[in-house]
Amino acid sequence: MFFQETVSQAPQFFGLVPWIVFFPVIGLLFNIAFGGMILKRSPAGEKIVGWVASIASGLTFVVSVLLLVSLLGHPEGMVVPLAEWIKIGSFSANWSFQVDTLSVVMMLVVSIVGTLIHIYSIGYMHEDVRHNGDPGRYGRFFVFMNLFIVSMMILVSADNYLMLFVGWEGVGLCSYLLIGFWYDKGEDGIGNAVAGKKAMITTRIGDVGMLLALFAMFWAFGSLDFNTIFAKAPQVAAASPVIILLITLFMLVAVTGKSAQIPLYVWLPDAMAGPTPVSALIHAATMVTAGVYLVARSADLYILEPQAQFMVTLVGSATALFAATIAVGQFDIKKVLAYSTVSQLGFMVAAVGMGAFVAGMFHLVTHAFFKGLLFLSAGSVIQGVERGAHHIEHDPKLKKQSKSLGPDFDPQDMRNMGGLRSRMKVTFWVYLIGAISLSGLPPLAGFWSKDEILAEANKLYIWAYVLLAIAAIFTAFYMTRQVLMVFFGKPRSAAAEHAQESPPVMTIPLMILAGLTVLGGLINLPEFHTLEHWMEHTLGQAIHKAEFVMLVAALSTVLALLAIVAGWWFYNPRRYEAFWAEPAAKRPDDPLRRLIGPLFELWKNKYWIDELYWAAILNPYIALSRFLADVVDWRFWHDWFHDQALFGGFNRLTGLLAGRIDLGIIDGIANGLGTLAQRVAAVLRSVQTGFVRNYALSIFLGVVIILGYLLLR
Amino acid sequence: MIGDIMTSLWAILPVIVLALWACVLLLVDLWLPKDQQGSQQGESNSPITPLLAALGMLTSAAIVIARIGQPTMGFGGMMMADGFSHFICLLLLASGLVTIGLSHDYMKRLGIARGEYYVLLMFSLSGMMLMSMSADLIMVFLSLELLSIPLYVMAGIATPRPSSEEAALKYFLLGAFASGFLVYGIGLVFGATGSTSLQQIVAVVQSGNYNLALILGGAALIITGLGFKVAIVPFHMWTPDAYQGAPSAVTAFMSVGAKTAGFAALLRVFVLAFPAFSADITPVLWGLAALTMVLGNFAAIAQRNIKRLLAYSSIAHAGYIMMALVPYGQDGLSADSVASALFYLVAYAFTNFAAWAVVIALEQAGEKGLELQDYAGLGRKHPALAAVMAVAMLSFTGVPPTLGFVGKFYLFRTVLEGGHVGLALIGVLTSLVSAFYYLRVIVVMYMQEGEPEARREPWLQAMAYGSAIGVVALSIFSAPLLFLASQAVLKLF
Amino acid sequence: MIPLSFYLIFAAGLFSVGLFGVLARKNAIAILMGIELMLNAVNVNLVAFWRYRMPEMISGQVFAVIVFAVAAAEVAVGLALFISIYRRRGTIAADQIDLMKW
Secondary structure, three states, X not given: OOOOOHHHHOOOOHHHOOHHHHHHHHHHHHHHHHHHHHHHHOOOHHHHHHHHHHHHHHHHHHHHHHHHHHHHHOOOOEEEEEEEEEEEOOEEEEEEEEEOHHHHHHHHHHHHHHHHHHHHHHHHHHHHHHHOOOHHHHHHHHXXXXXXXXXXXXXXXXXXXXXXXXXXXXXXXXXXXXXXXXXXXXXXXXXXXXXXXXXXXXXXXXXXXXXXXXXXXXXXXXXXXHHHHHHHHHHHHHHOXXXXXXHHHHHHHHHHHHOOOOOOOOHHHHHHHOOXXXXXXXXXXXXXXXXXXXXXXXXXXXXXXXXHHHHHHHHHHHHHHHHHHHHHOOOEHXXXXXXXXXXXXXXXXXXXXXXXXXXXXXXXXXXHHHHHHHXXXXXXXXXXXXXXXXXXXXXXXXXXXXXXXXXXXXXXXHHHOOOHXXXXXHHHHHHHHHHHXXXXXXXXXXXXHHHHHHHHHHHHOHHHHHHHHHHHHHHHHHHHHHXXXXXXXXXXXXXXXXXXXXXXXXXXXXXXXXXXXXXXXXXHOOOOOHHHHHHHHHHHHHOOOOOOOHHHHHHHHHHHHHHHHHXXXXXXXXXXXXXXXXOOOOOOOOOHHHHHHHHHHHHHOHHHHHHHHHHXXXXXXXXXXXXXXXXXXXXXXXXXXXXXXXXXXXXXXXXXXXXXXXXXXXXXXXXXXXXXXXXXXXXXXXXXXXXXXXXXXXXXXXXXXXXXXXXXX | OHHHHHHHHHHOHHHHHHHHHHHHHHHHHHHOOOOOOOOOOOOOOOOHHHHHHHHHHHHHHXXXXXXXXXXXXXXXXXXXXXXXXXXXXXXXXXHHHHHHHHHHHHHHHOOOOOHHHHXXXXXXXXXXXXXXXXXXXXXXXXXXXXXXXXXHHHHOOOOOOHHHHHHHHHHHHHHHHHHHHHHHHHHHHHHHHOOOEHHHHHHHHHHOOOOHHHHHHHHHHHHHHHHHHHOOOOOOOHHHHHHHHOOHHHHHHHHHHHHHXXXXXXXXXXXHHOHHHHHHHHHHHHHHHHXXXXXXXXXXXXXXXXXXXXXXXXXXXXXHHHHHHOOOOOOOOHHHHHHHHHHHHHHHHHHHXXXXXXXXXXXXXXXXXXXXXXXXXXXXXXXXXXHHHHHHHHHHHOXXXXXXXXXXXXXXXXXXXXXXXXXXXXXXXXXXXXXXXXXXXXXXXXXXXXXXXOOOOHHHHHHHHHHHHHHHHHHHXXXXXXXXXXXXXXXXX | OOOHHHHHHHHHHHHHHHHHHHHHOOEHHXXXXXXXXXXXXXXXXXXXXXXXXXXXXXXXXXXXXXXXHHHHHHHHHHHHHHHHHHHHHOOOEHHHOOOOOO
């Protein structure tokens, strides 16, 4: 009864837009209701469950394409209301969808990459659930994946910040659920769950920023609708610029949380604990770009506040360089890609910060293609190695021949790979395409989008250009290192020797993504600027014309080539094999260490940032709570609740000591807050003595204080 | 004269029906066949008593519904049956019905099924309904006692279980103590203005013929007495013990019913009688709300017993509702303040019943199955129940799409419009803290291994699923509910 | 005539005595007696206010009577509870009834 007639009256296909949410909802409801039964009863159960989810996701792609077609005729787009949600007084927030050129670009990216990854997962999860020993979770995976598509679509199609926030929290929830998908695995059996918790809590710090931005917007504009806010923004900015600055900076906090920028990026590398399709979809292609989308969507606010733009650019370009250096020092194939993602997100954030919204969105799109491709291929590599290990375990002859792999064998460690080029041909070629695109060599997609950002930076903020250009050099270097270590030379472990290629259900999506990576640059080639003209309808005045600067393009190509040559020099098969052949005790873990030992140590340990958070935030918290517990609590309550305080205080003290020694050096912020809260709780608990008269005393004291305040003021 | 009496009785007809029905039910129950094998004296396993009680509540509810939109006044202005009281009465009657659903099998299972239980429930309910109607401080006191005394007995109805008796004792002693403060405060207001009727108090205040110190002292003591019922810090300390000791179904009723009625009285008394003193009283309410949110949420973290955890959670939520009261006297905001409090009460009622239904399903005889650890593995073994609990926990935390989120949203909005940014900030931060212990329940249910035992009792399950579905569905289409709440704004005739 | 303030001070004193009883006595019956004293102080207040401020209306007296009645009802429930607890535990010292805490 709340459906409004406008849905059916919308011109062309705009009315279909709610279905981008409804299709995956139907898919996930189907799998919740029947998934378990199908998996149990039918031998082809996994295929049914997987394809239902994939088709649900694929239908959203169809709808997105229809919306695209409609937009060609009506480029101004429209707002499609679905239902009334909240209405109090003059304020209202509705479930309604904003269809414009910006949101449809996001919908297309999410749906096409999402669909391909769903299909890939049908094959990937088939092995993954067996490898991890619980095939029953197959259905759950696809339910969560569809739920993610639902949330992401709500996020990108919202016409107001409140609905956007619902999607924003929803994708965070899905991320948490999927990082901890194998929650009983990982370090000490809780490693993955801890990673999920870290992601949840770290991004929640950003979400507080988002909430504060919402409050501030409501306070300043009396509304949370995009159109109302953007229309009123110049007026408000003229009256009090501070409020716009506050809103945009609070949003920046939200961006650093969700898009993994300094200082809140620490959760993203740990998030690689999730299954690889999750890393590809959520932690590379779509969810983490939500921050970029948020800034682009709020372009009308940001262009009013150059200080905020400066801050965003600074955060983005610093992150880009910082994370790129860390990626050089990693050995885990997924960790390299994770830090690369952080770095590339830095490029996008810097771009939207500079006001180059089109360049940022362009890079978002191409990055979604090639980074999704790289992650999926990495998943294929890992499973290939796992298959090799499996093969050895079940072949007694081979098992005797080759030294046992042992329980510590890590199929993600690049030092255990090598020579996969000939064993996994398809994976190799698509990986190479992705790597070249990421390194920024023409004519692949990554070159065009990255170059547009660099050209803008060169024009607007020269320091940002320098940071980003150096980051680009590192990018080409670590990708060369990774490709050489994984695919070239001789196999360095028995598992790699027997690695096997993945099934077609996995490789075909890879090939499609590789095709997109090759052709993705077409959407905004210099001189044509298709994407730019397309975005003009939405961003309007916020857009500024991109130029293709030959010098910048040539310079970055040369630099990338130089970095690749440098990489080849360090890691070429012959040299690396010679290095590898040295006795294990004498040689360091990486050839680079010979040249720049201390620096490599710094990169490998990620600049000790996790440890720094521990020292700067966690330890002071412990000291404070120790002070509260020992001095305030102990002395003050001691005489009051003799036995309880004695007993409880002893427990607290020992708990504190045990806690200091026990807690590992991870999750600085998360555990620190938790510890503080627990200590406070323990103090409060000791007040609850169980004696009626103490309770009466508390009531009496309350009365005295209130009366005292009211009468003696 | 007769006409006056008839109008007066007509005004409180739903309560009269309920109370008389309860009296009759007390007699009827005596004639119903008793279970001869029951271990307890007077144990009744007959389903007739609860059915009749439910019928009585439905009758009362039908009368209330039939009269929506027709405000009436009775007893010379002492009772008001207006939109506000209709809203509260319906919420209370719904709570009573849910409680019957939760109680029937549970009481049998624990061997404490007694016919009087439902009679006491109805008496307490009529006290709560009277409270929402009273527009006179004498009536506030009288209805407070009418709702409390049956609750004391209900808390102890699981006798001879020591914890139940202890809960009753603590609740009784402290309740009587707090009502001493309340009635002293009413006495002071009476002395200050010469009247106990809210309307006349307002009139006297406008004429300026009153004693400020007495009236402020009286207001403080009224806050104490009513704050005790709704579990505001520092008058909250009975809550965890009473909630833990009382039978879970009683606790569920107590936490929703007493809180709803208490806030109804607080809202009516302060919005109608004391708006002129809001500059003085608002800081007190501000402080109490902040203290309650902080203490309730932090203390809950240390709890391992699910009933105590929910008790602290209920304290914390009293703090959130209290926030709505803070801007009660600001121009044009009192309507928002009442509406957002009412909405949050509904959100709290649904969420709370969902959570308690799960607790009741898992509780075993002898107070077993109540530790957090007993919930390990619930997600695998009883996915539906675990989902209900998860929805309740998310709603308590305030995560969309749940009713708790929408409720918090309105609350924060009201508070921000009143200009109390600091309080809103405390509210947001403490709900962040609350995620810590609410999420822990979810983690234990879904991510730890265990073999929990849960009952499959039809009524109990219906209540659990119904509440959980309500929490989600009403959040998505919350507009009609909020419309009702905003229609229930308080105003003088 | 004795001024109103005498009554009020007397009532406040009586209230405090009752309060002290609640906070200081261990026996639950003594605590209950303290509560009764507090309620009686209220009654003194009510009647005094009525007599001095508006002797023409009876609401003060009526309120006092209602307080009596309610107090009696409370005591009835309370004493029944005490007896039940005493039978089970052999004590009604409030400080020994602390199964539930923290």
